[in-house]
Amino acid sequence: MQTVLQTRAEATGYAETSTFADVTSFCDVLAREYPFVKRASLCRSTEGRDVPLLIVSKPGFTSGSQAHASGDHLVVYIQANIHAGEVEGKEAILMLVRDLLKSDPARILDATTLVIAPIYNADGNEKFGDGLVNRPHQDGPARVGERHNGMNLDLNRDCIKAESPEMRGVLREVYGAWDPDVVFDLHTTNGTRHRFDLTYGPATHPDTDPAVLRYQRDVLLPTVRKQLRKTHKWELFDYGNAERRSGELIWATFGYEGRYVTNYAGLRNRIGILSEAVSFLPFRFRVETTYQFVLATLNKLVDDRKDIRKRIVAADAYRAAEAGIAFEMAARGKEKVDLEDVPPGTRIDHTKAPTKWKSVVLPTYDRWAMTAAAKVPSHYAVPKSSTDAIRLLRFHGIELTELRKTPTGFEQFLIKNTKVSQPFQGHPLRTVEGTWEPRVTTTDDYWIVSTNQPLRMLIFHLLDPLTTDGFVTWNVFDREITSSKTYPVLRKL
Numbered sequence: 001m002q003t004v005l006q007t008r009a010e011a012t013g014y015a016e017t018s019t020f021a022d023v024t025s026f027c028d029v030l031a032r033e034y035p036f037v038k039r040a041s042l043c044r045s046t047e048g049r050d051v052p053l054l055i056v057s058k059p060g061f062t063s064g065s066q067a068h069a070s071g072d073h074l075v076v077y078i079q080a081n082i083h084a085g086e087v088e089g090k091e092a093i094l095m096l097v098r099d100l101l102k103s104d105p106a107r108i109l110d111a112t113t114l115v116i117a118p119i120y121n122a123d124g125n126e127k128f129g130d131g132l133v134n135r136p137h138q139d140g141p142a143r144v145g146e147r148h149n150g151m152n153l154d155l156n157r158d159c160i161k162a163e164s165p166e167m168r169g170v171l172r173e174v175y176g177a178w179d180p181d182v183v184f185d186l187h188t189t190n191g192t193r194h195r196f197d198l199t200y201g202p203a204t205h206p207d208t209d210p211a212v213l214r215y216q217r218d219v220l221l222p223t224v225r226k227q228l229r230k231t232h233k234w235e236l237f238d239y240g241n242a243e244r245r246s247g248e249l250i251w252a253t254f255g256y257e258g259r260y261v262t263n264y265a266g267l268r269n270r271i272g273i274l275s276e277a278v279s280f281l282p283f284r285f286r287v288e289t290t291y292q293f294v295l296a297t298l299n300k301l302v303d304d305r306k307d308i309r310k311r312i313v314a315a316d317a318y319r320a321a322e323a324g325i326a327f328e329m330a331a332r333g334k335e336k337v338d339l340e341d342v343p344p345g346t347r348i349d350h351t352k353a354p355t356k357w358k359s360v361v362l363p364t365y366d367r368w369a370m371t372a373a374a375k376v377p378s379h380y381a382v383p384k385s386s387t388d389a390i391r392l393l394r395f396h397g398i399e400l401t402e403l404r405k406t407p408t409g410f411e412q413f414l415i416k417n418t419k420v421s422q423p424f425q426g427h428p429l430r431t432v433e434g435t436w437e438p439r440v441t442t443t444d445d446y447w448i449v450s451t452n453q454p455l456r457m458l459i460f461h462l463l464d465p466l467t468t469d470g471f472v473t474w475n476v477f478d479r480e481i482t483s484s485k486t487y488p489v490l491r492k493l
């Protein structure tokens with residue numbers, strides 16, 4: 001007789017969350033039971049853990065190109081536990097895969113290959129401590145891991161600079177090997193005390209391909225919202241917080257930058273889905289909402305898979321002439337939001353749900369708009385001596401061509417001014433000001449980066465000196481910028 005495979009959360013009545021050993025043995029059991037389930041490796045973490053990547057491909061695909069060659073099959077990457085105090089995604093995704101393997105009425109496993117990192121931040125997970133310290137304002141479990149990874153980095157700020165073994169693992173084993181159409185990133189928010197059961201977000205970078213962005217923001221997520229209202233009587237809403245802006249209370253989304261997991265997917269023309277369970281709702285309920293949210297979203301993705309593949313293939317072939325270098329938050333309109341209603345000065349138990357509410361109608365800032373653009377060049381030239389940049393471009397999967405002399409027909413960027421911020425994630429974030437001029441004074445050997453490739457938008461945002469979340473920002477070119485008046489990367493329009 002088979003014993004029932006349970007997560008630690010289930011086995012303890014939601015008093016505890018899974019350890020690293022629990023997750024790996026759960027994955028191993030599934031891989032033993034089902035021939036088309038593989039337990040692969042995402043990376044070796046800073047502290048030496050073999051971070052599991054679970055591959056569930058019922059048709060037996062072993063790569064993204066194989067899956068995509070078969071027609072409308074989707075590859076879906078699901079990442080949980082990036083912030084290891086936010087543990088419901090880890091539990092929910094193990095349960096969901098187990099359940100789908102047993103019974104899959106919507107035939108999700110026929111239509112999708114699931115690539116799953118159930119415990120992305122394994123090192124953070126194992127730093128179990130008091131839940132109220134490691135993740136304030138959360139209603140259980142009593143002990144959870146820490147937000148940061150083994151390098152003390154926030155992995156949800158690491159997508160551009162890719163310093164962590166975890167992000168490098170994603171670039172190699174997920175984007176490189178599987179080219180996912182959809183990327184889920186599962187979190188829990190402990191922000192504004194609202195009445196929603198779960199909040200979500202699409203990729204918010206405005207340089208996400210427009211057809212791919214419209215699908216996730218205007219079709220997919222609103223459908224899932226309606227569906228869960230109907231089936232579970234839950235209210236879902238866009239992830240965000242109530243904030244004051246010029247004196248007015250607004251509902252504000254998070255940053256547009258590519259450093260965030262879901263926005264990074266957007267810059268690669270893919271669907272990014274942020275899930276944020278609500279910290280002051282009980283742990284068991286947070287697992288349930290996350291589970292049902294992912295399931296409902298998978299169902300809708302399967303329904304729309306032909307359309308999704310069409311949009312993605314078109315996005316990879318599209319060559320936008322311009323890209324953004326400045327952005328501002330924008331509202332889709334005004335909508336009703338229920339906020340906690342307590343007199344100022346009232347003592348609140350932040351680990352428990354509010355009991356009194358007031359409805360307010362708030363401008364709903366769910367997106368970003370471009371306020372300044374620049375031309376996307378046909379080529380960049382990166383000096384061979386800029387080895388960190390070259391290495392990073394390769395990590396991101398960008399194609400380079402070698403050139404053994406100074407390229408002709410290129411422009412160089414003359415730096416008039418440069419500034420750094422207070423350190424963030426160990427980096428004094430840099431900005432530069434200046435102008436392109438049609439003259440090249442350097443004599444380096446170069447690698448040429450054509451923007452005539454699917455990752456055109458990502459290339460622009462990594463390499464252009466004026467972008468707000470690229471290699472300049474994260475100090476990749478600091479040595480060159482502080483020793484020369486010209487930016488090391490050349491461009492050809």
Ligand SMILES: [Zn+2]
Pocket residue numbers: 083086187188
């Ligand atoms: Zn988080």
